[in-house]
Amino acid sequence: MSFKPNIIVSKEEFRSFFEGPIIQVHVSEDINSAKVFTAHKNLITPLSLFFTNTLKEWRLWISTQDGIVMLKGGSESFSLQPQLIYCGHLPIKEILTASKPDSTHDWDTEMEAQYKILVDIEDSTLAKLYGLCLYGITCAATFHRIHPTSRILILESTSSIGGPWASHRIFPGLKTNNLWGTYENPDFPMGEEKFSVKKGEHVPADKVTEYLKAFIEETGIDGCLRLGTKVEVVEKMDEGWRLHCNSTSSRDGGGSKFVMSTAKLILSVGLVNRPSIPRYPTSPDFAPKVIHSIDFPHHFPTIVSSSTHTLVIGSGKSAWDVAYACATQPSSTATMLIRPSGNGPIWMSPPYVTPLGLWLEKLVFTRFFGYMSPCPWAEMSGFEGWIRxxxxxxxxxxxxxxAFWGILGDDVIQLNKLNEHPETKKLRPWRDAFEVGNALSIMNYPTNFFDLVREGKIKVIIDEVEKCGVGKEVVLKGGQKMKVDAVVCATGWKSGAGLKFKPEGLEKELGLPTKNMPDTDDAALVEKVKAEIFTRYPFMKSRDTSRLHHPDPSLRHTQTSDPNQQPYRLYRFLIPPSDLQHRSIGFAGALMSLGNASCAYLQSLWLAAYFDGTLPLPEVSSEQLKYETYRDTQYCALRNAMGYGNKFPDLVFDSLPYFDALMRDLGFDGKRKGMVFGMKNWGAESFRSYGPEDYRGLVDEWQKRVEGDGEGKKNV
Structure with missing residues (x-):
């Protein structure tokens, strides 16, 4: 064999592309292992080592912050080719300990850094995930944990991880709606001391970011990340998927396009990453910034300052957060502008509700209160079936x-004293509590938000912008004019994945949201499942869904939702029914739930089992599977008139039954509160709340079961 054990790239040649130090590659005689040394800051992880059939040439693909670079060499020559080429992220077969290079070569002491080369010639399966929000991160961690020798690559279009909790999406004072202990992976608790968080307090946004980064490092998927990679087109192939990507790295100008292929694909693109921005007639002489709330963190230092007036358009939680941040500055004020044609103010609740002072998050995940919500996927056998x-x-x-929903709504209104002041009364939700869905949020501010309203620091106006005029003037449709220093549009998000799909018609096949009217067969199916829902749950049909408390009586019975909007049509809110036999694609986090951490964990295990073939397929016909999918998704569209179910599943009191359904599919009992005298402890099951801690160790339980059954990893 003519291979040299040491192949060296000169400093000059290396710097011509990287502007960094040299790299040394050690190739063993049996070509089954290799060692790589580097101290270059942009060199992240080697991806693959490939040898030609003649064994006279080797190629090494290396992942850098700027893309994937191929190094090619042979027995007598070496060349560096700066090509953006994809070959896949291979698992860690073994960690090769690097020894100090030969002293005759010009190496710095820093170049003793040990790197891992990921070589696995036998396993050709590759899974890709797109999106590094909580759901994407959790899916990657679970998949890697169950299949440590399978290849996985996680793509993210931005430069940081975390989705809505990414460092560029947060600002000082921002916190989770969750109190400590409810926003954590069941197998990676958010330690109070480690993350400087306290029991009974809302988690600061920067601590969530810190926690997610620690979780990535702890689970060993940090070497599987590729940031700054935007997927633009998802193309279905005969076998697997092809992703058309664009590098968003600043080094290469953000225009390097390349194509990747994968056998398995998880899309975890989130629900709050594509801003919906209204367009107003604007004078060229209008001076203030007009931004979407997604860009508020970037402009925070200039907008959140003393002696300013900020116009905040919207009434969702982000609008409240922006208004609070601005109005708490010295001599500053904010105006919340709520359009009359919308859903109106969201339900903002204190963390603790009811005369008993119950923790709202825990109340939602207590079965007794969950029984008060109709739910087609809930368990209908035994005690739960009887009481439902x-x-x-x-x-x-x-x-x-x-009566339950009336008491719950009245309690929130009384706790917030909404009816005791003419200005706070404008923030009274227009629909009853039954309709809330995830148009529900928590008062997580250090001081009372409504005091700012009563003091005039935050003004509430029910109107819309007519135009942005000259100077700082904004004109409303009602004729009112105001001077503003900034305009922040907290106007929500576009639905759907935000990707193009090939071939034509693939979006419908995958069950993606659309504003196109369904075809005749689908329209008939929608009407059929609606009839079943209304027959099974008469309250769903007879209830008042109008904007009963709208300040303008003439608008109380007008429709606010788009009748053409069709939601995600995914089985278990995870997979297209059309893919069931192929097991090649899944959608993680294509829903809203108050219990995101537990939901992400259970979805990740379900998808991992689905992909590797250890999750049993439903023993029903394809027609019945489609019917169940439409029934569950159409229920979400009908359930919450204030919510988002016409676009994607919107789960609050339906979350725990959904977790139970995922558990049943995996062969587990979702009721995990123990036994009494050999029977289910229905007292504990009904009145003790569920949280992430109740699912701790479930992945280990699954692995032991699969290994014990001899199922192995069928498809991975």
Whole structure:
């Protein structure tokens, strides 16, 4: 064999592309292992080592911050080719300990840094995930944990991880709605001392970012990340998927396009990454910045300052956060502008509700209160089936359900004292509490938001912008004019994945949201499942969904949702029914839930089992599977008139039954509160709340079961 054990790139040749130090590659005689030394800051992880059949040439693909570079060499020559080429992220077969290079070569002491080369010639399967929000990170960690020798690559279009908790999306004072202990992976608790968080307090946004970074490092998927890579087109192939990508790295100008292929694909693009920005007639002499709330962190230092007035358009949680940040500055004020044609102010609740002072998050994940919500995927056998049938199938039961929602809504209004001041009354939700969905948020501010409203620091106006005029003037449709220093549009997000799909018609096949009217067959199916839902849950049909408390009586019964909007049509809110036999694509986090951490964990295990073939397929016909998918997704569209179910599943009190359904599919019992005398402890099950801690160790349980059954890794 003519291979040299040491092949060296000169400093000059290396710097011509990297402007960095040299790299040394050690190739063993049996070509089954290699060692790489480098101290270059942009060199992240080697990806693959490939040898030609003649064994006279080797190629090494290396992942850098600027893309994937191929190094090619042979027995007598070496050349560096700066090409953006994809070959896949290979698993760690073994960690090769690097020894100090030969002293005759010009190496700095820093170049003793040990690197891992990921070589696995036998396993050709590759899984890719797109999106590094909580769901994407959790899916990657679970997949890697179950299949440590399978290849995985995680793509992210931005330069940082975390989705809405990425460092560029947060600002001082921002916190989670969750109190400590409810926003953590079940197998990676958010330690109070480690992350400087306290029990009973909302978690600061920067601590969430820190936690997610620590989780990535702890689970060993940090070497699988590729930031600054935007997927633009998803193309379905005969076998697997092809991704058309664009590098967003600043080094190469953000225009380097390349193509990747994968056998398995998880899209975890989130729901809050494509801003919906209104367009107003604007004078060229209008001076203030007009931005979307997604860009508020970037402009925070200039907008959040003393003696300013900020116009905040919208009434969702981000609008409240921006208004609070601005109005708490010395001599500064904010105006919340709420359009009359929308859903109105969201339900903003204190962390603790009801006369008993119950923790709202825990109340939502307590089965007894969950029984008050109709739910087609809930368990209908045993005690739970009996009580749900009583509550939603009988006249008396429906009276109890109606009273519960009335009491819950009245309690929030009284705790916030909304009706005690003419200005706070403008923030009273227009629809009843049953309709809230995830148009529900928590008062997580250090001081009372409503005091700012009562003091005039935050003004609430029900109107819309007519135009942005000359100087600092904004004119409203009602004729009012105001001077502003900035305009922040907290106007929500576009639905869907934000990707192009090939071939034509693939979006419908994948069950993606659309504003196109369904075809005749699908329209008939929608009407059929609606009839079942209204028959099974009469309260869903008879309830008042109008904007009963709208300040303008003439608008109380007008429609606010787009009748053409069709939601995600995914089985278990995870996979297209059309893919069930192929097991090649899944959508993680294509829903809203108050229990995101637990939901991400259970979805990740479900998808991992689905991809490797250890998740049993439903023993029903394809027609029945499609029917169940439409029933569950159409229920979400009908359930919350204030929510987002017409675009994607919107789960609050339906979250725990959804977790139970995922557990049932995996062969687990979702009721995990223990036994009494050999029977389910229904007292604990009904009145003790669930949290991430109740699912701790589930991945280990699954692995032991699969290994014990001899299932192995069928498709991975």
């Amino acid at each position: 049938t009583f509550l939603h199938g009988t006249w008396l039961g429906r009276k109890i359900v109606g």
